Amino acid sequence: MSALAAELRRIVGTAAVRDDPAGLLAYESDALTLFRCKPAAVVLPGTRDQLIEVVAALHRHDVPFTARGAGTGLSGGALVPEGGVILGLARLNRILEVRPEDACAVVEPGVVNAELSRAVERWGLRYAPDPASQNVCTVGGNLAENAGGPHCFRHGMTAQHVLSAEVLLADGSVETWGTTLAAEDDLDLRGFLVGSEGSVGVALRIGVRLIPLPECVVTLFGAYDSVQDACATVSDIVAAGLTPVALEVMDQKAVAAVEASLYRAGYPLEAGAVLLVEVEGPAQKTRDDADEIEAFLRRRRPLRVERAATPEQRLALWKGRKGAGGALGRLGPDSYVMDGVVPRSRLAQVMDYVDQVEAESGLPVANLFHAGDGNIHPHFSYDARDPQQARAVEEAGARILRRCLQLGGSLTGEHGIGLEKQAFLGEQFGAADIALMERLRRAFNPRDRLNPGKGLPLGRGCAESFHRHGGYRA
Amino acid sequence: MSAERLEPDSAAAAAELTRAAAAARRSLLPCGRHTRLRRHFPDAAPAAWLSLRRLDRIRSVDADDQTCVVEPGVSEHALNEAVAPHGLELGAAAPCAREGTLGGLFLAPDVSLLRAPWGPPRDQVLGASWLLSDGTPVRSGARVVKSVAGYDVTRLFLGSRGRLAACTELTLRLRPRPRAPRWYRVPPVQLRAWLHPDPRQRVPARLLFQVDGALWAQTDGVDVAGALHAGRVDAAEGLAAFERCRAAFGAAAQRAALPFSAAAALAGLAVAADLLAASFAADDAGAAAAALGLEAGLCRVVPQPAPSPWLERLQQACAPAAVPFGGGP
Numbered sequence: 001m002s003a004l005a006a007e008l009r010r011i012v013g014t015a016a017v018r019d020d021p022a023g024l025l026a027y028e029s030d031a032l033t034l035f036r037c038k039p040a041a042v043v044l045p046g047t048r049d050q051l052i053e054v055v056a057a058l059h060r061h062d063v064p065f066t067a068r069g070a071g072t073g074l075s076g077g078a079l080v081p082e083g084g085v086i087l088g089l090a091r092l093n094r095i096l097e098v099r100p101e102d103a104c105a106v107v108e109p110g111v112v113n114a115e116l117s118r119a120v121e122r123w124g125l126r127y128a129p130d131p132a133s134q135n136v137c138t139v140g141g142n143l144a145e146n147a148g149g150p151h152c153f154r155h156g157m158t159a160q161h162v163l164s165a166e167v168l169l170a171d172g173s174v175e176t177w178g179t180t181l182a183a184e185d186d187l188d189l190r191g192f193l194v195g196s197e198g199s200v201g202v203a204l205r206i207g208v209r210l211i212p213l214p215e216c217v218v219t220l221f222g223a224y225d226s227v228q229d230a231c232a233t234v235s236d237i238v239a240a241g242l243t244p245v246a247l248e249v250m251d252q253k254a255v256a257a258v259e260a261s262l263y264r265a266g267y268p269l270e271a272g273a274v275l276l277v278e279v280e281g282p283a284q285k286t287r288d289d290a291d292e293i294e295a296f297l298r299r300r301r302p303l304r305v306e307r308a309a310t311p312e313q314r315l316a317l318w319k320g321r322k323g324a325g326g327a328l329g330r331l332g333p334d335s336y337v338m339d340g341v342v343p344r345s346r347l348a349q350v351m352d353y354v355d356q357v358e359a360e361s362g363l364p365v366a367n368l369f370h371a372g373d374g375n376i377h378p379h380f381s382y383d384a385r386d387p388q389q390a391r392a393v394e395e396a397g398a399r400i401l402r403r404c405l406q407l408g409g410s411l412t413g414e415h416g417i418g419l420e421k422q423a424f425l426g427e428q429f430g431a432a433d434i435a436l437m438e439r440l441r442r443a444f445n446p447r448d449r450l451n452p453g454k455g456l457p458l459g460r461g462c463a464e465s466f467h468r469h470g471g472y473r474a
Numbered sequence: 475m476s477a478e479r480l481e482p483d484s485a486a487a488a489a490e491l492t493r494a495a496a497a498a499r500r501s502l503l504p505c506g507r508h509t510r511l512r513r514h515f516p517d518a519a520p521a522a523w524l525s526l527r528r529l530d531r532i533r534s535v536d537a538d539d540q541t542c543v544v545e546p547g548v549s550e551h552a553l554n555e556a557v558a559p560h561g562l563e564l565g566a567a568a569p570c571a572r573e574g575t576l577g578g579l580f581l582a583p584d585v586s587l588l589r590a591p592w593g594p595p596r597d598q599v600l601g602a603s604w605l606l607s608d609g610t611p612v613r614s615g616a617r618v619v620k621s622v623a624g625y626d627v628t629r630l631f632l633g634s635r636g637r638l639a640a641c642t643e644l645t646l647r648l649r650p651r652p653r654a655p656r657w658y659r660v661p662p663v664q665l666r667a668w669l670h671p672d673p674r675q676r677v678p679a680r681l682l683f684q685v686d687g688a689l690w691a692q693t694d695g696v697d698v699a700g701a702l703h704a705g706r707v708d709a710a711e712g713l714a715a716f717e718r719c720r721a722a723f724g725a726a727a728q729r730a731a732l733p734f735s736a737a738a739a740l741a742g743l744a745v746a747a748d749l750l751a752a753s754f755a756a757d758d759a760g761a762a763a764a765a766l767g768l769e770a771g772l773c774r775v776v777p778q779p780a781p782s783p784w785l786e787r788l789q790q791a792c793a794p795a796a797v798p799f800g801g802g803p
Binding site: 099102123124145148152159160181186187189191192194212213235238239241243282285288343344345373374375412415416417421429430436440441442443456 | 539540541561583589593594606611612613616617619633653678694731733734735748751753774775776777781785790791792
């Protein structure tokens with residue numbers, strides 16, 4: 001490593017390579033603290049050319065590496081096995097080009113999601129994907145995981161908003177995939193790259209679609225006795241052919257956590273569930289749609305219905321939902337945020353099952369979910385230092401994921417497989433499906449040096465490279 | 475197109491034919507009803523065609539979840555007939571809606587006149603079942619509207635025009651039909667309002683297209699007749715123009731896309747065009763772009779003239795031991 005470290009320092013400068021224990025500490029896990037592994041070194045290139053040179057050097061030394069944005073991923077995707085190098089891309093944070101009249105921009109991978117939206121606001125545009133971590137997470141990380149967010153019910157996932165990418169391949173070569181024009185490549189390599197969890201290539205420059213800021217936005221709020229009533233209301237709205245941009249539900253425990261935190265939004269504590277619905281578009285149509293949605297919100301015996309039309313009122317309603325992750329994080333020393341998907345019509349069923357798992361495991365679970373998409377996020381609070389609790393949380397998570405699959409769903413809607421869910425991939429896909437994915441991975445990444453051990457079931461011997469539950473080695 | 479044509483009537487039969495061809499080291503090229511092939515494979519000469527046109531069953535329509543499962547030989551028109559009673563439609567409107575197949579629509583990059591509201595055709599596909607060229611059946615994607623489990627093999631295969639895999643089933647997302655569609659005939663002098671460079675000033679159109687030298691638009695729930703003095707027309711007239719535009723796209727040898735900022739210039743050209751996508755139909759897109767004074771690099775032609783250098787490597791990865799689909803006679 002020392003020869004490589006010297007070479008890396010020559011490329012990026014001494015301060016941009018960390019291999020001291022203190023410097024590496026921040027890179028030993030991402031936002032899923034279930035897994036930890038200390039990299040051999042962290043490299044923080046400051047320019048595209050440095051990044052290309054770094055990858056060429058890593059290729060020559062045959063060292064595994066993982067690109068990392070802000071490390072907010074929730075499936076362990078931004079870790080590298082022992083002996084590997086983390087490519088920290090946060091310094092590549094320039095917005096290289098905005099073409100407002102073409103509604104697109106070209107950015108470096110380290111640009112922060114929300115900053116991109118703020119930068120293009122003056123042209124009446126925004127970047128649509130809005131993961132909960134949008135104030136810190138990067139567009140490059142969003143690309144790797146195909147990130148979603150509350151508003152992807154109407155606007156789509158990252159895959160719908162990344163138009164092109166200049167891609168650095170494992171051997172240091174550079175290609176451009178996709179186009180910012182409305183014409184798809186014959187072979188959609190861009191589409192394959194998005195969500196490939198960093199194992200196909202590293203995006204050097206990303207062409208993104210920008211969408212107009214809406215003329216009018218209305219947020220509606222309903223509080224219900226039960227999660228079932230909230231879910232039924234969601235189904236009523238969707239069945240009527242209405243297309244809100246977001247449909248978000250929080251259960252009683254999530255509401256309680258929010259109301260006890262600095263994200264207090266005035267949600268009623270006695271409610272079994274609260275529902276947030278947002279519509280946007282041309283003023284008159286949006287108001288008409290909001291009237292109709294309000295009527296649906298009132299249909300299933302709500303405890304309360306509110307309608308916000310000013311930005312301040314809207315912000316107040318969203319405050320609790322946006323802060324829920326942070327509020328829930330304080331309920332225990334460790335938390336485990338799950339990500340599963342069921343067909344929307346099965347939401348009430350899967351939530352009943354989550355309740356059952358909670359009762360049987362004795363672990364507290366709070367729920368917030370993207371109801372329009374059927375995307376659930378059970379949030380466990382536990383203490384990783386207690387091996388019994390750590391085991392229980394993994395077992396509970398496994399049961400919930402299996403239930404999602406039984407109901408016709410998916411293991412993950414927006415967090416990725418990462419290290420977290422590899423063991424289950426074989427329950428969603430057949431052996432031939434996974435073998436094909438393995439072969440495709442090797443076509444792009446022949447020596448498996450790009451983010452090895454993620455996304456697909458681990459090869460023999462790799463599992464020990466990552467330590468579960470903060471398994472610090474003495 | 476004189477090569478033998480295999481026409482299995484089930485995925486199992488298609489798998490058997492594919493395995494037999496692989497054993498005989500015979501190259502097949504998957505196809506539907508040959509409506510788009512002229513554009514995509516003008517010189518294709520496989521040992522035999524593997525036509526999936528008889529796989530034409532709608533397996534299920536899940537109206538609550540706004541998804542459906544169909545075989546690839548179903549036409550866009552047939553699917554829309556089946557889901558219209560639920561207030562739903564496919565989020566893509568392509569050429570060859572009646573005579574072509576959905577397999578062809580999604581596997582060969584094609585235009586969709588619903589691109590502005592719902593994105594390109596491939597965004598409507600949630601998952602699929604495939605045959606690799608050695609006959610192995612595989613599945614990709616999921617049956618839910620959101621899934622990032624595993625690689626997005628669906629997208630990779632959709633653009634491959636059948637050369638990586640043959641499609642035997644598609645799971646599609648369905649979209650609500652517009653609830654209050656209003657059709658307009660747009661005078662060219664108003665085009666600036668409909669394509670205003672500042673999106674906040676733009677008329678909120680769901681469709682905006684040109685055919686036979688006239689411009690047509692559709693909004694959903696937005697009445698612009700008063701503000702713009704745009705000529706409101708009845709739905710039958712608007713839909714007829716829409717069908718003519720689709721047909722014109724289907725008849726042209728090429729499709730091409732321009733930067734959105736150049737869309738208004740298309741209104742001066744004698745071509746069918748989707749102005750919201752800035753894409754148009756032409757027999758020689760390069761010449762049309764040159765007539766607009768655009769550099770060649772700013773105009774993207776589909777299908778691309780040069781095949782991707784990745785094709786061979788990916789074919790090798792899909793079925794390492796077998797002759798690839800479309801691998802020549």
